[in-house]
Amino acid sequence: MKTNAGDERATIRDVAKAAxxxxxxxxxxxxxxxxxRAELRQRVLKAVDSLSYEPDAAAQSLRRQSTKMxxxxxxxxxxxxFSATVGAAEERxxxxxxxxxxxxxxxxxxxxxxxxxxxxxxxxxxxxxTVSSEHDLRVQEELVRLKIPIVLLERxxxxxxxxxxxxxxxxAYEATRYLLTLGHRRIGLITTSAAILPGRERRxxxxxxxxxxxLEIDPGLVAGPGHTRDNAYRTACxxxxxxxxxxxxxxxxxxxxxxxxxxxxxxLRIPDDLSLICFGETDxxxxxxxxxxxxxxxxxxxxxVAAEILLSRLDGTARPSPLSIMLxxxxxxxxxxxxLTRETAS
Amino acid sequence: MKTNAGDERATIRDVAKAAxxxxxxxxxxxxxxxxxRAELRQRVLKAVDSLSYEPDAAAQSLRRQSTKMxxxxxxxxxxxxFSATVGAAEERxxxxxxxxxxxxxxxxxxxxxxxxxxxxxxxxxxxxxTVSSEHDLRVQEELVRLKIPIVLLERxxxxxxxxxxxxxxxxAYEATRYLLTLGHRRIGLITTSAAILPGRERRxxxxxxxxxxxLEIDPGLVAGPGHTRDNAYRTACxxxxxxxxxxxxxxxxxxxxxxxxxxxxxxLRIPDDLSLICFGETDxxxxxxxxxxxxxxxxxxxxxVAAEILLSRLDGTARPSPLSIMLxxxxxxxxxxxxLTRETAS
DNA sequence: ATGAAAGCGCTAACAG
DNA sequence: CTGTTAGCGCTTTCAT
Numbered sequence: 001m002k003t004n005a006g007d008e009r010a011t012i013r014d015v016a017k018a019a020x021x022x023x024x025x026x027x028x029x030x031x032x033x034x035x036x037r038a039e040l041r042q043r044v045l046k047a048v049d050s051l052s053y054e055p056d057a058a059a060q061s062l063r064r065q066s067t068k069m070x071x072x073x074x075x076x077x078x079x080x081x082f083s084a085t086v087g088a089a090e091e092r093x094x095x096x097x098x099x100x101x102x103x104x105x106x107x108x109x110x111x112x113x114x115x116x117x118x119x120x121x122x123x124x125x126x127x128x129x130t131v132s133s134e135h136d137l138r139v140q141e142e143l144v145r146l147k148i149p150i151v152l153l154e155r156x157x158x159x160x161x162x163x164x165x166x167x168x169x170x171x172a173y174e175a176t177r178y179l180l181t182l183g184h185r186r187i188g189l190i191t192t193s194a195a196i197l198p199g200r201e202r203r204x205x206x207x208x209x210x211x212x213x214x215l216e217i218d219p220g221l222v223a224g225p226g227h228t229r230d231n232a233y234r235t236a237c238x239x240x241x242x243x244x245x246x247x248x249x250x251x252x253x254x255x256x257x258x259x260x261x262x263x264x265x266x267x268l269r270i271p272d273d274l275s276l277i278c279f280g281e282t283d284x285x286x287x288x289x290x291x292x293x294x295x296x297x298x299x300x301x302x303x304x305v306a307a308e309i310l311l312s313r314l315d316g317t318a319r320p321s322p323l324s325i326m327l328x329x330x331x332x333x334x335x336x337x338x339x340l341t342r343e344t345a346s
Numbered sequence: 347m348k349t350n351a352g353d354e355r356a357t358i359r360d361v362a363k364a365a366x367x368x369x370x371x372x373x374x375x376x377x378x379x380x381x382x383r384a385e386l387r388q389r390v391l392k393a394v395d396s397l398s399y400e401p402d403a404a405a406q407s408l409r410r411q412s413t414k415m416x417x418x419x420x421x422x423x424x425x426x427x428f429s430a431t432v433g434a435a436e437e438r439x440x441x442x443x444x445x446x447x448x449x450x451x452x453x454x455x456x457x458x459x460x461x462x463x464x465x466x467x468x469x470x471x472x473x474x475x476t477v478s479s480e481h482d483l484r485v486q487e488e489l490v491r492l493k494i495p496i497v498l499l500e501r502x503x504x505x506x507x508x509x510x511x512x513x514x515x516x517x518a519y520e521a522t523r524y525l526l527t528l529g530h531r532r533i534g535l536i537t538t539s540a541a542i543l544p545g546r547e548r549r550x551x552x553x554x555x556x557x558x559x560x561l562e563i564d565p566g567l568v569a570g571p572g573h574t575r576d577n578a579y580r581t582a583c584x585x586x587x588x589x590x591x592x593x594x595x596x597x598x599x600x601x602x603x604x605x606x607x608x609x610x611x612x613x614l615r616i617p618d619d620l621s622l623i624c625f626g627e628t629d630x631x632x633x634x635x636x637x638x639x640x641x642x643x644x645x646x647x648x649x650x651v652a653a654e655i656l657l658s659r660l661d662g663t664a665r666p667s668p669l670s671i672m673l674x675x676x677x678x679x680x681x682x683x684x685x686l687t688r689e690t691a692s
Numbered sequence: 693a694t695g696a697a698a699g700c701g702c703t704a705a706c707a708g
Numbered sequence: 709c710t711g712t713t714a715g716c717g718c719t720t721t722c723a724t
Contacts, residue, residue, distance in 0.1 A: 011700095012701065012703095013702095021710080023702085023711080023712085023713095024704080024711060024713095028709095031703080035709060035710090036709075036710085037709065037710085040709090040710085054467050055467055055701085055702075056408070056467065056469060056700090056702070057469060058408045058413060058468075058701080058702095059408050059700070059701035059702040059716090060702060060703080061702095061716095062402070062404045062405050062700090062702075062716050062717065062718090063702045063703045063704085065716075069447075076433065077423075077432055077433035077436060078429040078432075080426060080429075083423050083424040083426075086424075086448075087423035087424040087450060088424075090448060090449065091450065094450075099447055099464070099468065100447065101445055101446065101448075102418075102446050103436065104440075106437075117400075118445070120400055121402065122403045122404075122445065123403060123404055257629050260633050261633070283628065283629070283630045284628075284629045284630045284634070287606050287607070288630070288633060288634045288635065289634065289635040357717055357718085358719095359717080359718095367694080367695090368694065368695040368696075369695080369696085369697095369718090369719095370695060370696080370697095370719080370720080371693090371694060371695075373718070373719060373720085374693095374694090374719095381693060382694085383693065383694085386694085402716090402717055402718070404717080405716070406718060407700095408700050408701065408716090408718075409699085409700050409718045409719045409720085410719070411700075
């Protein structure tokens with residue numbers, strides 16, 4: 001029974017009229033209020049069906065003061081770790097009847113502020129965000145002004161928001177120590193900006209591992225933001241063409257693409273001439289020759305956990321104090337690192 | 347002047363009151379109606395600023411009967427070609443003040459129907475969709491019921507929707523011919539389901555190229571849906587362990603990961619023992635050893651074009667008849683294909 | 693040029 | 709248990 005006479009959408013009023021009940025009774029039935037007599041309920045349900053009635057989310061939002069929408073702010077949707085995280089979060093939120101709004105800042109603060117203003121007008125119930133800098137006060141101000149539960153991904157701010165991060169410090173520390181143990185003394189680090197947690201923690205771990213071995217770091221061998229592949233490629237070329245080139249490089253998955261190109265251009269064999277460790281697992285790291293030693297974590301898990309926290313805030317289950325979840329990173333040894341012998345040192 | 351006395355959001359009423367003008371005048375100013383006296387305009391603007399007034403999108407949607415939201419339905423957000431497309435579309439739509447809602451069907455028709463019903467309630471202005479099957483009539487029905495402009499991505503339906511696709515037929519045809527020219531006679535094809543355009547067109551091209559050379563196809567060497575990597579891996583293993591194993595395989599980027607694993611497990615060298623062509627460019631195809639010959643297209647471009655079409659529909663610029671855009675695919679020769687000699691034939 | 697009033701579609705007091 | 713009524717915040721006639 002799906003004959004929809006007019007082309008117009010049926011409203012709850014139409015349903016009430018067709019079922020010969022009041023507006024509120026119709027509303028009650030639609031909203032599963034139990035206190036409606038079975039007979040009336042049937043009449044309403046029939047009307048709903050025959051009119052193909054569907055509640056208007058905009059009207060509901062206005063009235064209920066809740067949009068059942070969650071914003072998701074990332075720097076770039078197409079960056080695989082992000083898309084895996086976003087995908088997992090969407091999955092969980094969808095199951096809880098939330099709709100996800102997706103916006104990309106492309107790493108630009110101006111854009112980010114604009115996005116947050118827009119999201120404010122949309123009256124989101126909640127937000128998942130990976131801000132492009134932890135130091136920008138305007139962004140922080142905008143986040144606070146939203147006045148909704150916020151979960152930060154891979155970021156830390158001096159604000160009472162929930163956060164879920166991976167243990168990039170631990171991962172980078174293990175990776176650096178491993179290279180040091182293999183005898184490497186000049187190691188390059190190419191990763192994201194120090195203005196965001198992964199970049200900051202990797203630098204800190206890199207420094208600490210060196211310090212614990214009583215070794216100095218050449219600041220010239222630590223590079224970032226290098227957010228783009230091209231930047232990473234150029235940086236890697238500089239590193240590899242120098243007289244005292246590093247014998248090993250640690251790089252983010254995104255940057256590693258540039259590093260591999262540079263290594264190929266410089267005709268360096270891996271791991272014989274250059275040892276490599278990648279932050280993040282991708283198809284490439286696993287299937288290339290040789291397979292790359294990686295610091296691995298579960299991007300999807302980040303999104304799942306974030307969604308879970310959000311939902312617990314939304315239904316009031318969560319304890320008031322902000323949660324700060326840290327997920328593990330593991331060093332997975334493969335074939336891209338070799339011990340440093342006299343020969344390979346330049 | 348950002349002192350917001352109460353914690354409540356200011357409404358247009360508050361603004362009108364503070365500026366000592368009527369509701370409608372305040373609204374006019376906010377909506378850039380030119381017919382307001384400069385003095386009043388200033389007063390209103392000042393009030394807007396001091397109250398940090400921001401229009402409520404839900405209320406606007408309700409009143410204007412337009413949500414300024416565009417839905418985006420894909421099977422999986424984290425699948426790189428999709429995320430590149432979605433990212434590019436979001437970019438363009440954002441610039442035109444639209445917000446993107448993202449939902450993933452995970453290839454399940456039931457889920458897809460549920461999503462479409464939900465989107466209907468959200469009263470989207472428009473939709474970008476990559477449905478999981480071109481044959482499901484319920485999905486088609488739901489799409490029609492939306493009664494909004496729809497752009498289909500990489501899909502074709504017997505309905506008056508705009509579509510933007512890549513020339514998978516052309517790409518697969520060239521690729522197959524290339525392998526045939528190299529002397530290959532038993533070629534495997536592992537790609538997506540024939541129920542969607544890319545899978546269908548690749549099969550068709552594969553068949554036509556063979557037919558034009560007067561060659562028969564072994565249907566056992568054409569596999570799909572194999573949407574997951576594990577499926578592709580299993581299929582490839584079967585192919586490669588058979589006595590009359592194919593000397594070459596064509597596979598989608600997603601499936602290729604499984605194929606490479608299988609080739610490695612079977613200790614087959616590429617291209618000496620097995621020639622490979624991949625549908626779609628990824629980091630892996632370019633940087634692995636040997637670099638893979640690929641059928642390449644621009645995923646981002648698909649999203650851009652789709653967004654452009656959508657916007658032209660939304661502002662009434664587009665001509666009424668549905669557009670059907672086909673973007674090119676190119677065969678990029680690299681090092682993963684070798685001529686077939688007696689020795690390599692099994 | 694400005695204001696008063698109606699109403700988008702819905703939910704939730706409040707009466708009965 | 710059911711109906712009447714009052715808005716949610718906004719835009720838009722329609723008068724003035």
